[in-house]
Amino acid sequence: MALPRVETAAMKTVPRLTTPRLVLRAPGERDILAWFARASDIESASLAGDPVADDISAGARWLALARQRLADGRAIKWSIDQPGVADAIGTITLSFGANEAKAAALGFVLGRAHWGQGLASEAAREVVRYAFETLALEQVTAEAAARNIASLRILAKLGFKHVGSFIDESDGEQCERFVLDARIGPLVLANQA
Numbered sequence: 001m002a003l004p005r006v007e008t009a010a011m012k013t014v015p016r017l018t019t020p021r022l023v024l025r026a027p028g029e030r031d032i033l034a035w036f037a038r039a040s041d042i043e044s045a046s047l048a049g050d051p052v053a054d055d056i057s058a059g060a061r062w063l064a065l066a067r068q069r070l071a072d073g074r075a076i077k078w079s080i081d082q083p084g085v086a087d088a089i090g091t092i093t094l095s096f097g098a099n100e101a102k103a104a105a106l107g108f109v110l111g112r113a114h115w116g117q118g119l120a121s122e123a124a125r126e127v128v129r130y131a132f133e134t135l136a137l138e139q140v141t142a143e144a145a146a147r148n149i150a151s152l153r154i155l156a157k158l159g160f161k162h163v164g165s166f167i168d169e170s171d172g173e174q175c176e177r178f179v180l181d182a183r184i185g186p187l188v189l190a191n192q193a
Contacts, residue, residue: 014076017130019122024078024092027066031079032059034087038111047148048109049168049175069095080110080123089114092123094131094140102138104131108151121154128158128180138182146174159184 014026027035038044039053039062046052053059069075075095079088090110097103106127110120131137142160144151145168160178168175 014070014078015130015134017078017126019126021082022119022123022126023081023083024123024126025081027063027077027079027088027091029063031088031091032056032063034089034111035059035062035091037087038090038109041112044109044112047145047151048107049143049145049171049173050109078123078127080119082114082119089119090123092120092127094127094135102136104135104137104140106131106140106142108154115150120150121157124154124158132182136182140180142178142180143175144178146176152176 016026017024033056036053036056036059039050039058042052066075066077070077073096075093077091077093080090080092082089090108092106092108094104094106097105106124108120108124108127114120128140131140140160142155144155146152146165155178158180160180162176163179164177166175166177167173
């Protein structure tokens with residue numbers, strides 16, 4: 001499935017998004033070490049529902065996959081930069097499913113040193129705004145581990161509504177599923193501006 005209302009040629013690059021404290025940009029080779037630091041942090045990887053990376057070569061595969069998913073119209077992944085910080089502080093992704101032509105799933109991961117500063121909320125707010133205003137999506141979904149209280153708070157702050165619980169079959173983790181509809185999301189985001 002291709003991205004909604006986006007020309008194929010436009011999908012060769014990741015759109016640059018900015019917020020008062022962040023720059024969201026295409027991931028590149030310079031992000032592999034920062035990605036590995038996050039992906040090899042057991043607690044961070046576990047909270048994100050990701051396997052723990054045990055070899056830096058996994059970073060090259062991570063970057064290749066992000067680029068391939070972009071080229072295939074299946075996802076847009078941004079590296080999150082913060083001025084004054086040398087390495088990317090995290091990543092944020094919109095993934096497009098084959099069955100939902102006007103929907104995407106939101107996912108984000110920050111390095112431990114950047115937790116609790118409102119940076120994930122700021123990045124997520126900008127990506128959700130982009131999803132509704134630029135891509136004209138009808139819905140953005142998200143999933144989080146039930147024990148990932150910070151992510152649950154971010155989703156609630158952005159207006160996501162809880163729609164169900166499930167057990168992740170890959171690791172047995174209790175997870176929560178959320179949805180934000182286009183008729184509500186922009187109103188919530190406008191009130192937070």
